[in-house]
Amino acid sequence: MSTLEQLGRVLAGLDVKTMPDALRQKLRLHVADVVGAWVAATATAEGKALLGFRAATARSLGDHVMINCALARLSEVDDIHLAAMITPGAIVVPAALTISASLPPLEADELAAAIVAGYEVMIRLGLAIDGPTALYRGIWPTYIGAPLGVAAVAARLFKLDATQTAHALASALTLSAPGVGHHNAATTTRWFAIGHAARGGLVAAQGAQMRFTADLDLLDGPFFKNVYGITPKLSAFTDELDQPSSVAQLSFKPWCAARQTMPAVQALKDIIASGVEPDRMTEIHVAVLPPHLKMIDHGVVSGDRASFLTSLTYQMAAAALAPTALDDLSQTKLGLTPPLHAFMDCITLNADVGLLADYPAQWTARVTVVTSAGNHERIVSQVPGDPADTFDGATVTSKFIRFAAPVVGERDAIVLLGQALGVLADTRHCATILQRIGAAA
Numbered sequence: 261m262s263t264l265e266q267l268g269r270v271l272a273g274l275d276v277k278t279m280p281d282a283l284r285q286k287l288r289l290h291v292a293d294v295v296g297a298w299v300a301a302t303a304t305a306e307g308k309a310l311l312g313f314r315a316a317t318a319r320s321l322g323d324h325v326m327i328n329c330a331l332a333r334l335s336e337v338d339d340i341h342l343a344a345m346i347t348p349g350a351i352v353v354p355a356a357l358t359i360s361a362s363l364p365p366l367e368a369d370e371l372a373a374a375i376v377a378g379y380e381v382m383i384r385l386g387l388a389i390d391g392p393t394a395l396y397r398g399i400w401p402t403y404i405g406a407p408l409g410v411a412a413v414a415a416r417l418f419k420l421d422a423t424q425t426a427h428a429l430a431s432a433l434t435l436s437a438p439g440v441g442h443h444n445a446a447t448t449t450r451w452f453a454i455g456h457a458a459r460g461g462l463v464a465a466q467g468a469q470m471r472f473t474a475d476l477d478l479l480d481g482p483f484f485k486n487v488y489g490i491t492p493k494l495s496a497f498t499d500e501l502d503q504p505s506s507v508a509q510l511s512f513k514p515w516c517a518a519r520q521t522m523p524a525v526q527a528l529k530d531i532i533a534s535g536v537e538p539d540r541m542t543e544i545h546v547a548v549l550p551p552h553l554k555m556i557d558h559g560v561v562s563g564d565r566a567s568f569l570t571s572l573t574y575q576m577a578a579a580a581l582a583p584t585a586l587d588d589l590s591q592t593k594l595g596l597t598p599p600l601h602a603f604m605d606c607i608t609l610n611a612d613v614g615l616l617a618d619y620p621a622q623w624t625a626r627v628t629v630v631t632s633a634g635n636h637e638r639i640v641s642q643v644p645g646d647p648a649d650t651f652d653g654a655t656v657t658s659k660f661i662r663f664a665a666p667v668v669g670e671r672d673a674i675v676l677l678g679q680a681l682g683v684l685a686d687t688r689h690c691a692t693i694l695q696r697i698g699a700a701a
Contacts, residue, residue: 263479263497268426269378270411270501276369282540287372287507289656290339290682292351295680296660297335298328303667304590306334308564313452322459325410328354328694330455333402335589336569337663339510339620340519343621344386345394345693348409349510350436351458357683359417359462361690366417372414372684376504379507381429381497382409385505388496389484392620396551398440399488403457407432410461411468412587418469430474431464438488443566444470503580512656515586518570523625525572525579525586527638531629536636538580538603543630546572547612549619557609565591577603587662601606622646647695654683672696 261269275282303305303552314327332338332350335581339349375637391401413434413679439451439494452514464474478484485491513519524546532538548556556572568574568591577600578585585594594600624641642648644655651659657677676696683689 262372262426262476263474263494264426264429265422266498266501267381267423267429268415269422271381271416271429272420272422272425274373274377274416274504276372276376279372283505283508284372284684286650287375287511288681289377289651289653290349290507290510290512291353291683292660292677292680293512293651293656294332294338294349295357295676295693295697296664297350298332298338298354298665299667299673299676300337300589301331301335302697304334304565306448307331309447310451310455312333321359322462323541324694325462325471326455327356328358328455328697329406329410329458330451330619333454334451335516336518337513337589337659339512339515341383341386341506341510342623343392344383345391345620346382346386346405347402348379348382348405351406351409352382352401352413352455355458355462356413356417357690357693359414360687361694363417366687369684370417371676371687374413375684376507377416378409378505379414379510380501380506381412382406383509384497385492388479389490389493390495392551392604394490396555397489399490400440403439403440403454403585404436404488406454406457407435407461410458412461413447414462414465415468415560418465419463420468424468425472426476428439428465428468430476430478431467431472432461433478433483434474435460435464441515443564448471448566462682479546509648512641512651512659514644514659516569516589516591517575517586518556520549520556520623521572521575522643523572523623523640525575527625527627527640528576528629529579529583530638530640531627531636532580534636536629536631540631540633541580541603541629542606542632544576544607545628545630546576546607546609547615547626548572548609548621549615549625550611550613551619552623553609553611559604560596562596572609573604573607574600576607589663593634618670668696 310327329351332354336562386401411428415428440450560567560571560574582594588670622641625640629636639672660677661673
């Protein structure tokens with residue numbers, strides 16, 4: 261039996277009734293967290309462009325899956341699996357809610373099973389291709405995994421059998437692509453592309469539903485090695501597959517930025533919280549993971565949101581001088597002032613191989629702040645939201661209101677949060693959530 265056939269068999273029979281209560285609660289919180297990210301993204305320039313495209317062209321369920329997934333992902337406050345370098349929730353959750361809203365009422369736990377299926381295959385693909393290494397070769401793990409994740413979601417919601425599910429996954433892999441190149445300011449097609457990738461997963465499942473077939477040996481054979489230069493670690497797909505628990509390893513994002521910048525920013529925040537005022541800092545030396553250095557060691561370009569999200573010096577300066585700017589999805593509220601530039605200029609970054617001991621499961625940074633009164637150092641391996649410091653219901657609620665209320669108003673944000681938290685128990689909320697997000701846009 262091929263790897264895809266094993267996946268098809270397990271996903272078609274997946275039963276979440278035995279899921280531990282703690283894991284079910286974490287899944288519920290991740291669903292709500294992604295809905296909050298999805299709402300917040302509609303107010304960004306890129307989000308408005310996507311919504312305009314949908315208004316002009318949307319004709320099918322796939323069109324709505326495309327835009328909804330793209331919106332959630334561009335937010336940069338969606339969840340992430342560090343070791344896989346995959347951001348699955350922004351793909352899986354909007355796809356599941358959008359598809360579910362188009363179907364007759366589901367049986368109990370079917371939506372939860374579909375979301376778990378999507379999370380599992382995306383995360384396992386990221387682990388199988390060594391996502392952290394692939395990313396810095398130019399392969400975007402979430403992009404290459406999006407069709408597979410949505411195919412798994414749709415296969416469950418369409419109640420495909422094991423063979424059809426395997427063919428849906430195989431077809432999805434044939435629609436996968438490795439990367440999209442660099443960001444291009446507010447007109448980037450990056451999010452447009454990730455949405456198309458998600459729609460491809462729906463198409464793959466729809467094709468399998470109509471008995472179209474694909475090569476079930478795509479993972480086991482030479483395809484990935486010949487096309488992508490990657491030999492997948494097949495055990496990542498099959499180990500403990502009957503007991504899916506990838507959701508337990510997910511991280512929430514505590515603020516809006518590239519996750520690679522967050523350990524150093526958190527270290528600086530901790531130093532400031534200890535009583536060291538930013539205006540006393542004369543030098544800041546940051547040691548980061550060698551694979552991350554090139555991505556985060558740069559300045560910012562006005563109008564280029566991605567440059568702000570990925571610039572560690574900017575993110576640290578924002579944390580020191582205007583902490584609320586870390587919640588700004590558009591990255592425009594904090595002006596490029598002389599004090600900001602001066603603070604950025606006092607920061608130096610270096611790669612330290614010694615930080616790789618627990619990589620990629622943990623992303624570690626060391627920050628040393630120099631003042632006239634002495635030096636202050638912090639090492640951070642876990643930021644708030646990581647599995648060892650995961651969010652509880654109160655923290656998810658606070659984050660949801662913080663990001664959604666500026667878009668829909670606090671009252672509607674509270675109502676929407678309740679629906680997002682309850683959607684796994686009552687899938688009628690899917691349509692209402694979509695309507696509310698559409699009305700906000």
